[in-house]
Amino acid sequence: MCAGQWGDSKFIPPGLSTPDRLARAHGAFKALVLDGNPWWSRIWTVQEVVLPSNALILWGPLCLPWATFKQAARRLCSGLFPRLHYPILETFHDVVNNFTGPVRGLEIAEAGESPLNILQRWRHRKATDPRDKAFALMGMFSHTPIPGVQICDYDMSVVNLYKKVTTGLIQSEKGLRPLVGLRLNSIPDLPSWAIDLSQTPCDNTPHWWWNHSHRYKKFAADGGEDLQFTSPLHEGSLLTLRGISVDTVQKVGSPLRGDDPESIPNDQIIESTNIWQQLMERALGDRKYPSGETPADVFWRTMMGDLLMQEFPLRRANDNDARLAALQFHGGSPLNKLICNSVRMMIAGQTFFVTERGYVGVGPPNLVEGDEVWVLSGGKVPFILRPSKGDKSPRSSATPLFSLIGDAFVYGIMDGEAMALRKSGPQAVYPH
Known part of the structure; x- marks a missing residue:
């Protein structure tokens, strides 16, 4: 890897010095890492690494300490190896990614995580x-x-x-x-x-x-209200929560399809955001946005989820960020990587919607007109609930059951505004 970095053939080991040898080495290493070895894809093998104080990895006749794997993954992720495009680095790019990801994930698990994070981190294993x-x-x-x-x-x-x-x-x-x-x-x-x-x-x-x-x-969409949770009803199938109904979805755009945000072309993002903004303008007409901001600023802050993101949130967005995003995507200005990635991460695999009262948001791709926006006690973001026709809750004939569609970003209610404006206390809601 170091030889490839400097492009100096005298540092390249003889085993990697010809295209044929390079291909064979690539095949050997691929057999060790994710996608080449089923050990990495099985759920039970997580604890094989995490629980022992000193683990050894057996690979054919070789025996390698797990600590060596962790050290190698740390160095490859340290930024000491710039992404230069020498052939040897290009050849091993997939192997490096399939090595560093699982190893760093297991190292995080060794350090300890919440049960929720652990289940989500490893749910892709078989x-x-x-x-x-x-x-x-x-x-x-x-x-x-x-x-x-x-x-x-x-x-x-x-x-x-x-x-x-x-x-x-x-x-x-x-x-x-x-x-x-x-x-x-x-x-x-x-x-x-x-x-x-x-x-x-x-x-x-x-x-x-x-x-x-x-x-x-x-x-803090719930305004900091504590979770109000009781034991599920109907043989554990009926969740009992409390919250307030904010509004009903009136218009829904076409989802921005794509499994990997980084693989979605900029042209596709520009096309989707242009269509969504036109949808917002038609739906709102001459109405002001409920929170008082200009529709253009609201739209682009919604496209970013009101956050500037890398892997983690850096800070809340502001109107200057919104105007910069508008200039980049629709004004022909050079793309700012931070703004572009913040939009891309927010809307990939999601869809845009407008509510009856004029709120706009980004939510699950299967969202439809008639779905409802709810703020639930103990929920820091709004949730999309779908009324179940013909079904009533066991406690009130006036309260329908709901299907949970997913969480959403709705501009203007993310910091407790809906809870502050409510005219009565939270009501019981029954997702099933």
């Missing part, structure tokens, strides 16, 4: 029994990490386990962070609010979970 997506990680904690979930209780069905895992995470988090992120449930009878751990998202899609989680912590 398991023959879908219950092992939870059970295989329980041994990483010295205590019962998720209230109500016993270690390796295989008498419990997958549906009941995932319900208990989700409600237990809500209790341990004392908030609704477990409900954020894309929610694609494939198991029959699994409630819309339950985390379907059997779904295996690609681990290079930050908008699936981490992007939502990082953003979640920067807002």
